[in-house]
Amino acid sequence: NSTVLHLGGYALGARAALLLGDRAQAASFFRRPLVEYLAPMVVRLDHGLHPLLDQEPFAPRVWSHTLVWPLEAPMIDAARHAVFREVRVESGLPDASDILRGL
Numbered sequence: 001n002s003t004v005l006h007l008g009g010y011a012l013g014a015r016a017a018l019l020l021g022d023r024a025q026a027a028s029f030f031r032r033p034l035v036e037y038l039a040p041m042v043v044r045l046d047h048g049l050h051p052l053l054d055q056e057p058f059a060p061r062v063w064s065h066t067l068v069w070p071l072e073a074p075m076i077d078a079a080r081h082a083v084f085r086e087v088r089v090e091s092g093l094p095d096a097s098d099i100l101r102g103l
Helices: 007-019 023-031 039-045 047-054
Strands: 063-070 084-090
Touching: 007 023, 007 047, 023 039, 023 047, 039 047, 039 063
Parallel strands: 063 084
Antiparallel strands: none
C-alpha cells in the first residue's frame, strides 16, 4: 500500500515475486491505481515480466495494440516484438519548423 512506489518499483517488485514463483503476487503489483492503465504495455516491454502474459488481466499474450518504436532508439528485440500485434518504427523527432531551419 505504499504511496511512494512508482512504475519502476512496482515492476521490480513483480519481477522479484516471479523469481520466487508467486505469479499472483507479481500480478497484484500492477493492479494498483497508479500503474494499472500502463500495466499491459509495461509487462510486454519488460522481458522479465513476460510470464504474466498468460494470465488475466494481461492475456492474451499478443496485445491487439500497435507499438510505435522510435527510430532513434536501439532496435526492439524479437521477444518484445512478438507480444504486440504490430510494431511500427517511426522517428521520435519533431518535424523541423521554419524557426529550426534557420530561415
